[in-house]
Amino acid sequence: MKNQDSLENPREVALKVLYKIDKNNAYSNICLKKILNHTSLKPLDRAFVTQLVYGVIKNKFRIDWIISQFSNTPIKKISPWVLNILRLGIYQMLYLDKIPQSAAVNESVKLGKKYGHKRISGFINGILRSISRSPQEILQPDKKDIVHFLSIYYSHPKWMVEKWIKEYGKDFTIDLLKKNNEAPSISVRTNTLKISRERLIDLLQKEDIVTKKGEWCPEAIILENISNIDKNKYFKEGLFQVQDQSSMLVAHVLNPKENQLVIDVCAAPGGKTTHIAQKMNNTGKIIARDIYDHKLSLIKQNRDRLGISNIILEKYNALEVDSDLIGQADRVLLDAPCSGLGIIRRKPDLKWNKCFNDIKKITILQYKMLENAGKYLKKGGILVYSTCTINPDENFNIVKKFLNKNSNFKIVPILPICEKMEKHKEIEEGYLQLFPNIDFVDGFFISKIQRFQ
Numbered sequence: 001m002k003n004q005d006s007l008e009n010p011r012e013v014a015l016k017v018l019y020k021i022d023k024n025n026a027y028s029n030i031c032l033k034k035i036l037n038h039t040s041l042k043p044l045d046r047a048f049v050t051q052l053v054y055g056v057i058k059n060k061f062r063i064d065w066i067i068s069q070f071s072n073t074p075i076k077k078i079s080p081w082v083l084n085i086l087r088l089g090i091y092q093m094l095y096l097d098k099i100p101q102s103a104a105v106n107e108s109v110k111l112g113k114k115y116g117h118k119r120i121s122g123f124i125n126g127i128l129r130s131i132s133r134s135p136q137e138i139l140q141p142d143k144k145d146i147v148h149f150l151s152i153y154y155s156h157p158k159w160m161v162e163k164w165i166k167e168y169g170k171d172f173t174i175d176l177l178k179k180n181n182e183a184p185s186i187s188v189r190t191n192t193l194k195i196s197r198e199r200l201i202d203l204l205q206k207e208d209i210v211t212k213k214g215e216w217c218p219e220a221i222i223l224e225n226i227s228n229i230d231k232n233k234y235f236k237e238g239l240f241q242v243q244d245q246s247s248m249l250v251a252h253v254l255n256p257k258e259n260q261l262v263i264d265v266c267a268a269p270g271g272k273t274t275h276i277a278q279k280m281n282n283t284g285k286i287i288a289r290d291i292y293d294h295k296l297s298l299i300k301q302n303r304d305r306l307g308i309s310n311i312i313l314e315k316y317n318a319l320e321v322d323s324d325l326i327g328q329a330d331r332v333l334l335d336a337p338c339s340g341l342g343i344i345r346r347k348p349d350l351k352w353n354k355c356f357n358d359i360k361k362i363t364i365l366q367y368k369m370l371e372n373a374g375k376y377l378k379k380g381g382i383l384v385y386s387t388c389t390i391n392p393d394e395n396f397n398i399v400k401k402f403l404n405k406n407s408n409f410k411i412v413p414i415l416p417i418c419e420k421m422e423k424h425k426e427i428e429e430g431y432l433q434l435f436p437n438i439d440f441v442d443g444f445f446i447s448k449i450q451r452f453q
């Protein structure tokens with residue numbers, strides 16, 4: 001009955017994915033892809049499954065809060081199958097205008113019969129029908145405690161809401177919380193070693209893919225209606241790489257030249273490394289390192305698919321200094337492991353997997369990695385430190401500490417490559433901080449540091 005092969009109903013597929021994510025503490029993107037690949041669902045149904053899975057994960061805090069208001073059984077005692085059926089039902093009722101409430105309830109009851117027993121489907125029916133009859137005020141907590149309200153209503157941990165209100169103010173935080181719950185656009189980077197952006201747009205449009213030129217980067221294309229991207233023939237031919245525009249800016253800030261030596265100390269899966277290779281026109285040498293073998297193999301896959309020959313892969317711990325490379329590199333990139341608070345739209349699991357203390361611990365590693373990365377630079381060389389977070393302690397505060405302790409380095413202005421970048425005045429100070437709610441790209445930090453002695 002619960003055999004994967006028998007699943008062709010999108011709601012049932014979504015249920016299976018949510019169950020697996022909870023049971024195995026699995027990453028949603030990996031689990032979703034794996035299960036979808038075992039179905040023969042049509043693109044529209046695949047998109048619906050994706051919407052359901054991400055919708056539930058993004059809004060889980062509020063959905064579970066609502067369940068706890070209506071159920072006599074505590075959440076922890078509800079079986080994982082039934083809990084996820086309820087979550088799916090409530091998500092459809094509250095967030096998907098196009099689905100009639102009756103369909104959301106009836107489909108959930110059907111799943112209850114299949115994955116529970118008769119009494120369970122009555123329990124599901126009772127809760128969902130009560131919710132559908134309730135006025136909106138009942139479906140949200142009191143606004144008196146604003147942090148509690150925002151945390152539940154927008155489904156973010158309380159510590160994140162508190163932190164952002166302190167750092168950015170209430171209105172900005174509300175904007176950010178809303179944006180984090182929206183679906184991100186898909187952008188790809190043209191592989192300019194093989195094709196121009198214009199020609200690639202032509203090819204994609206002939207496949208009925210709706211495209212738009214990205215406004216941040218000259219190689220960027222936004223794809224509006226693509227699913228199953230890694231099955232796309234042009235992807236397989238290496239004509240593009242999936243990458244957000246803010247991430248593409250990193251190679252532009254690093255600005256490597258042909259025949260230089262570049263070291264990318266935390267390189268997997270190779271989004272930025274392969275972009276650097278493109279900018280070097282496949283000349284010179286890029287040493288791409290990561291600490292995990294399985295992640296190095298992802299760089300290899302991307303490198304080979306894109307037809308790149310100037311990247312060599314090395315397993316190396318960025319927390320240790322490699323004495324052979326001291327003072328050797330023209331460019332060093334440290335795209336550091338971070339809290340990921342800028343990419344919650346893409347990885348909503350981050351909201352539930354990270355705690356405040358994890359973030360504190362990670363800054364110690366980031367600083368150590370930056371100290372080590374700086375040692376590889378030649379005089380005059382450029383070091384770029386970047387993260388996909390909006391947390392100042394992992395961003396500018398790390399760079400500030402590094403500059404205070406290393407007087408032979410200075411932060412240097414970033415040259416804008418587009419109008420959008422020109423509006424960010426902080427680039428004159430040598431860094432760029434992007435926010436999803438302001439810039440409509442992933443939240444990212446990029447800083448440009450030069451060794452001058």
Ligand SMILES: C[S@@+](CC[C@H](N)C(=O)[O-])C[C@H]1O[C@@H](n2cnc3c(N)ncnc32)[C@H](O)[C@@H]1O
Binds near residue numbers: 266271295316337
């Ligand atoms: C933000 S990701 C890099 C993304 C990559 N630059 C890209 O654009 O595709 C950080 C990477 O650092 C790696 N990493 C974590 N700890 C490390 C360490 N001690 N030494 C080297 N790499 C490490 C992780 O495996 C991860 O692949």
